[in-house]
Amino acid sequence: MSKLDQVLILDPPSDLRFKGPFTDVVTANLKLKNPSDRRVCFKVKTTAPRRYCVRPNSGVIDPGATVNISVMLQPFDYDPNEKSKHKFMVQTIFAPSNVSDNDSLWKDAKPEDLMDSKLRCVFEMPSENEVNDVEVTRAAPVINSLKSEATVPAAAADDTELKKLLEKCKRQQSEINKLNEENRQLKEEGLRMRKMPPRSDHMTSNSTSIVGRETSAAFLPSLLVVIAAIFIGFFFGKFIL
Secondary structure, eight states: OOOOOOOSEEESSSEEEEESOOSSOEEEEEEEEOOSSSOEEEEEEESOTTTEEEESOEEEEOTTOEEEEEEEEOOOOOOTTSOOOOEEEEEEEEOOTTOOOHHHHHHHOOGGGOEEEEEEEEEEOOOHHHHHHHHHHHHHHHHHHHHHHHHHHHHHHHHHHHHHHHHHHHHHHHHHHHHHHHHHHHHHHHHHHHHSOOOSHHHHHHHHHHHHHHHHHTTSOHHHHHHHHHHHHHHHHHHHO
């Protein structure tokens, strides 16, 4: 008795193509469609079971239904000069209505009741343009992430520096106001000392010195005025005590 033709429609029908690079798991998809009006049991076999992971590797397909199978090739060192000898076989059998144990069904199946289709594995390396496109696609999210991370600290640093400068300006303005007030007080004190009658030669000498220093300080830059005012205040305080 001749063997039955495969009842299922396979997509792809003859080749499973795996596109590298093969440094990671590469997956090929296989569709099994049941165009008949009967339930069909299937299982997937391979000549290299350690190199592949198949999900699902067996099952039952209802009439008119389709099953998607993922064939996952494990990472390996690809040699373009070595041709792949790996093959897959999809084996099927009509499911009897009174059988619920698929294991016993396959064990007791007669050879003439089995249907099978074979597929060969093809390994392909991507072209240079495809590799560049993949690298750009993978790198774009990383670059965008780095840009966003770099922008946030820069903006925060600018705000921090601006606040520091404003605080420094406020402190300097406060110091200037304080020095101006002290300078004004020293000028008033000098005018008051001019109007006071001399008590002694020593007092007159000191007063004249103070007035002379105060008068000279008025023509100096603001920093020199402050320094002169400090010395005048020191001697004046010593004289009073």
